Amino acid sequence: MLLTRSQFFWRTSVCKSCRTLSTSCRTKVGERRASEQLPSTPARTRFAPSPTGYLHLGSLRTALFNFLLAKATGGLFLLRIEDTDKRRTIADAEERLYDDLRWCGLNWDEGPDIGGPYGPYRQSERTNLYLEHSKKLLQSGHAYRCFCSSEKLNELARRRASLGLPSDYDRTCEGISVDESDERASTGEAFVIRLKVPAEPPEYVDLVYGLVGKPNRNKKAQKHGEILYEDAILLKSDGMPTYHLANVVDDHHMKITHVVRAAEWMSSTPKHLLLYDAFGWKPPEFAHVGLLQDSSQQKFSKRKGGLNIRRFEEQGIFPEALLNYVALYGWSHTKTSDVMSLSDLVESFDLRFTKGNTVVEPHKLMYLQKKYAANLANANGPEFETLVDRVFKEVQQEFETPLWHPERTYPGHLLGQELRTRIADVLRHTAKNYTTIEEFFNNHIYLFYNAPFPEIDHPGEMHATCEDLWPRLQLVNVKFREVLLKNWTDAGLKETTTAIVNTLSRELDKSGKEMYKIIQFYLRWAIARGGSGPPMHTTMALLGRDTCLQRLDELAAMMDSNPKKATRTDSQ
DSSP, X not given: OOBOHHHHHHHOEEOTTTOOEESSOOOOTTOOOGGGSOOSSOOEEXXXXXXXXXXXXXXXXXXXXXXXXXXXXXXXXXXXXXXXXXXXXXXXXXXXXXXXHHHHTOOOSBBTTTBOTTOOOBGGGOHHHHHHHHHHHHHHTSEEEEOOOHHHHHHHHHHHHHTTOOOOBOOTTTTSOHHHHHHHHHTTOOOEEEXXXXXXXXXXXXXXXXXXXXXXXXXXXXXXXXXOBOOOEEEOTTSOBOHHHHHHHHHHHTTOOEEEEEGGGTTTHHHHXXXXXXHTOOXXXXXXXXXXXXXXXXXXXXXXXXXXXXXXXXHTOOHHHHHHHHHTSSBOOOOSOSOOOHHHHHHHOOSOBOOSOEEOOHHHHHHHHHHHHHHHHHHTSHHHHHHHHHHHHHHHHHHHSOSSSTTOOOTTOXXXXXXXXXXHHHHHHHGGGOXXXXXXXXXXXXXXXXXXXXXXXXXXXXHHHHHHTHHHHHXXXXXXXXXXXXXXXXXXXXXXXXXXXXXXXXXXXXXXXXXXXXXXXXXXXXXXXXXXXXXXXXXXXXXXXXXXXXXXXXXXXXXXXXTXXXXXXXXX
16 A cells, blocks of 8 residues: 555554554553464465575565465465566576575475466566566556667766766657557567556555655756656566566566565555556555575575575574574564564564564574584484584595595595494583584594594693603503403593592592592593593493503503603594
8 A cells, every 4th residue: 555654644653662653652661563464364475586696694684574474374385486577587596595495494385386276487488578567567657668779878877876866767768659660560670568657656564664765866867957767667678577567567467465574675665556557556565675684684685695594504504493594583582582483483474574674693693503404413303413414424534535624544444334333422411512524524424434633733830740740640541450341431421530530539639529630531532532521421331342552551651652742642
């Protein structure tokens, strides 16, 4: 519905407490404002990507918000492929799009691959419909043919740019009579069809921003004797529609009730509303959400890589964590926790969108990743086994053909079922810190093969302490060798460690806390090769008695022959 500013304010007022436009404000803490409430009837929403690039974070969030709105209202979510730009279309982009959306769990109810009552759902298969509607606009006077050459338009753009003005059209062809226009078109002269846009485009009500209008840009232009017309091209010279025409025609014929899209389309919305008005159609409700930006405050773009969704899948990111992550940008919720599954998001969803662009924070994704990994490990069900299989496959491949560390070899690495069992055990103990498969491997590499001692170029105080106390630290090796195989358990090793700490703290006149720190460093240095991971008694239980004693003996031999060398061995 198009409203003038006076009409709008006659119907509404501005609430000074919440700064929103409403007929009456009774908003209390925790209540939804009218603009934030879900529609009372099922919504039909759509995600309409172009196969000129791959799915990225920004487009995934657009798909998610439309999916949530449909499912939260008992409606339907459509997938439509806007493939009219054949020149920039990427051959595998459409199939990749299907795969990526399904991997994320965003399944559509109607679409190119599954059909539906309002198909086809691929724009290249709907061109006759766009031609038909462009002719209606010509006949009604809402559009006109433009025969201007690209050279003329480029010259106009250069002149406007030199004056600091937008490169809008000057309506040279708008005055051509219908008869002349028809005749020139019939002889094969190239043309485009332009929408006739009024000098001051209409205002509209957005579900996020309230009343949206555009200032009259002609004030500056008139000083230079120029008049600006935003007469957007609807049909290109090759007969293919532009986004402006195709998306309006498709949304109407597919009965779309709500459109959630990026704020960059706000300036185009008045043109779209003019088209709805010209056809005599009721437009959908629009909600424009801010852009997702990288650390340099540039928007994510499929043409710039834009954090391609396939990259997250390859890294081992959980699709649930990724959806949860993007949902938190541009939408606020009232839950006590940010960790929400897709079903939780559907249940909690409303139109509480935030204004303005958002810089994404990678650490938030890693936080969610750890939470989901911990939940999988605690449940210890089929989904955890799927994670184990995925990690096992990647680690096994690294051992066979190193990709993460091409310069490294892995002598004596675990194989087959023994490797998979070890990975499962480590994941159960460390899931709360799990981020990506590669990082998991790097942090726990010493648990999967006999890794060398780390190279220490500048031994710190702890290394020096171990060297000074070496004669007494040999007690550690002796005591652990006394532990029988049946007692080589998490609890048994913890008890042995405590006994060693108590003995050495008395002998060396050190506090129990200080001695515990020294013993832990020594064990992590000898057995875990300085790596991070579970507590050392847990790590030793995972590795087994023979491997741990062998590694303790290796360090003892190095310390006996040259204590300094033990802190400076080659990492390979």
